[in-house]
Amino acid sequence: MIKYLFTSEKLSIQVHPNDRQARRIGFPHGKEESWFILDAKPDAVLGLGLKKAVSATKLKTAAILGEIEHLIDWKPVKKGDFFHVPAGTIHAIGPGVSLIEVQRNIDVTYRLYDYGRPRELHLEEAIAVAKLTSYDMKYSSEIPADQSAILFVGSPYALFQIVGTDDEVISQTGSKEWQVIPLEGSVTVRGKLIRAGECGICPRFADIDLSNNGKSLIACTMT
Secondary structure (H helix, E strand, O other), X not given: OEEEEEOOOOOOEEEOOOHHHHHHOOOOOOOOEEEEEEEEOOOOEEEEEEOOOOOHHHHHHHHHHOOHHHOEXXXXXXOOEEEEEOOOOOEEEOOOEEEEEEEXXXXXXXXXXXXXXXXXXXXXXXXXXXXXXXXXHHHEEEOOOOOOEEEEEOOXXXXXXXXXXXXXXXXXXXXXXXXXXEEEXXXXXXOEEEEOOOOXXXXXXXXXXXXXXXXXXXXXXXX
């Protein structure tokens, strides 16, 4: 699933289960996601992991008392930053951020804190699946604006930035689903013109015509 997110306020502090944890409660798989920053205000931040390891009891107490924000590691962000968010990572998006979110298509989100908004929280479920540690910065990178690049390759998907027709960074994975998200210019997917703000889906990479591409993100399932 591909989403555009434009934040004007803090989004909830949440976490997703991994495959094993999700299957225990009847879901086919867990949830991972990736964030590609399109733009950000000078003071924009993302919450990724904790400042330091804490106990489950301390995390729960902080969430109940509204003090959990002080435990979150709020990282400054700018245009071109990329973060992969593995299952179990406590995370949140602050205001003033425009990003593309690539995620596994499954509706399983546990909210730890929502700033007093009247939505359901899932403290017990969230703490049971959360990694009570810092975010591993090996999952982040600063993507050059003018170069094709590998953003993430792993289970369950891969994500690439393609500039122009330079698609050599894409390995032929045998994927049965490709998605292309133009950032600049346009692409043609199975004869249909796809522009910035849209997403094209096709079964083969060969179905994507990059001849008019300025810059695009391309995602594929890993098989």
